Amino acid sequence: MMAPQAVHLGFDLHVLAEGPDVSAVKAVSSAPVGDYTDLETLRAFARGKDVVTFDHEHVPNEHLQTLIDEGVNVQPRPSALVHAQDKLVMRRAIEALGLPNPRWAAVASVAELVAFGDEAGWPVVLKTPRGGYDGKGVRIVEDHVAAQACADWFDAGRFDALLAEEKVDFSRELSAMVARTPGGEARAWPVVHTIQVDGVCDEVIAPAAELDPAVEEAAREAALTIAREFGVTGAMAAELFETPGHGAGFVINELAMRPHNTGHWSMDGCVTGQFEQHLRAVLDLPLGDTRPLGGRTVMKNYLGGANEDLYSMYQAALAAEPRAKIHAYGKSVRPGRKIGHINVVAEPGESVASVRERANRVAALIRDGQ
Numbered sequence: 001m002m003a004p005q006a007v008h009l010g011f012d013l014h015v016l017a018e019g020p021d022v023s024a025v026k027a028v029s030s031a032p033v034g035d036y037t038d039l040e041t042l043r044a045f046a047r048g049k050d051v052v053t054f055d056h057e058h059v060p061n062e063h064l065q066t067l068i069d070e071g072v073n074v075q076p077r078p079s080a081l082v083h084a085q086d087k088l089v090m091r092r093a094i095e096a097l098g099l100p101n102p103r104w105a106a107v108a109s110v111a112e113l114v115a116f117g118d119e120a121g122w123p124v125v126l127k128t129p130r131g132g133y134d135g136k137g138v139r140i141v142e143d144h145v146a147a148q149a150c151a152d153w154f155d156a157g158r159f160d161a162l163l164a165e166e167k168v169d170f171s172r173e174l175s176a177m178v179a180r181t182p183g184g185e186a187r188a189w190p191v192v193h194t195i196q197v198d199g200v201c202d203e204v205i206a207p208a209a210e211l212d213p214a215v216e217e218a219a220r221e222a223a224l225t226i227a228r229e230f231g232v233t234g235a236m237a238a239e240l241f242e243t244p245g246h247g248a249g250f251v252i253n254e255l256a257m258r259p260h261n262t263g264h265w266s267m268d269g270c271v272t273g274q275f276e277q278h279l280r281a282v283l284d285l286p287l288g289d290t291r292p293l294g295g296r297t298v299m300k301n302y303l304g305g306a307n308e309d310l311y312s313m314y315q316a317a318l319a320a321e322p323r324a325k326i327h328a329y330g331k332s333v334r335p336g337r338k339i340g341h342i343n344v345v346a347e348p349g350e351s352v353a354s355v356r357e358r359a360n361r362v363a364a365l366i367r368d369g370q
């Protein structure tokens with residue numbers, strides 16, 4: 001999704017592709033296939049490029065550091081990326097900035113988990129510090145008995161410690177996205193409401209409806225502070241839990257340092273979408289305006305479902321909602337796999353419920369074929 005924006009701006013975008021069939025290969029003219037964990041592959045790929053950036057956070061940091069030492073312009077830096085890769089590092093750093101964390105502890109054993117739960121209250125949320133995504137690597141631990149059943153994670157010995165957090169009693173999940181350049185210019189998009197289903201982002205309402213302006217302001221400021229203090233460059237999402245009436249009105253859940261699912265709405269709903277902004281940011285160019293173009297935008301993901309021939313439904317889906325902007329990822333259909341999203345921008349005076357209805361209708365047609 002960065003590729004069309006690179007074309008608009010006249011940049012040559014090259015992608016180091018994981019395999020010949022990944023979606024990015026269809027979108028760019030130069031997409032060598034290679035292993036992003038192999039230093040020689042990364043070296044060869046980076047040669048002659050103005051800047052190297054990412055659409056995921058899994059390139060080994062030691063390799064990125066080697067590239068930087070050899071003169072490659074890598075954005076964002078591993079020193080920033082580590083906060084999106086390691087949730088314990090993130091918790092400590094957010095605490096040091098005095099920004100809103102849930103109660104948390106690094107726990108190295110079932111006994112320490114139990115001690116944390118007894119102090120902070122049950123249930124507790126237990127997380128692997130690295131390698132989790134879409135809710136994998138997260139367990140809700142109800143009580144002492146359930147804590148004992150987490151022995152497998154401690155025994156596996158993959159991590160020195162796991163992250164234990166209080167189970168936040170949140171009213172909804174929010175996301176505060178920003179972009180920042182190496183020169184220090186930063187801009188925030190409006191804070192959005194993200195609806196998760198089974199730990200996966202399903203729908204985004206942007207800007208979040210009926211959000212306390214003081215909370216919106218504080219959440220934006222927190223994301224901008226994080227970006228500045230951690231030296232983030234490019235796009236960054238701070239995923240938040242809204243906690244009305246408690247503390248700042250939100251706590252920070254986790255960070256992503258790249259264009260993010262909760263920012264897809266900006267592609268059609270904002271003066272500058274996140275993919276264009278990310279490119280401008282990592283190239284240290286002036287950033288674009290982040291204001292919404294019109295009313296609220298609803299972004300609806302569609303996952304692989306009953307319908308395997310997506311295009312067979314385009315006749316019906318496009319006719320059902322002429323305002324829908326479809327973004328298909330060119331991926332094969334597998335149950336539960338994110339294969340595209342739909343943006344619908346509200347007309348003046350249109351209710352959030354109506355826009356959601358429209359976006360969901362189109363997604364259902366494509367996903368289910370009816």
Ligand code: ADP
Pocket residue numbers: 102125127132133134135136137138165166167168169173196199239253254
């Ligand atoms: P991932 O890295 O897999 O996205 P998250 O840390 O975002 O994992 O957790 C996935 C989901 O689990 C969150 O979207 C939220 O719904 C729930 N969750 C995570 N941490 C907490 C917490 N401390 N309190 C309550 N719910 C939580």
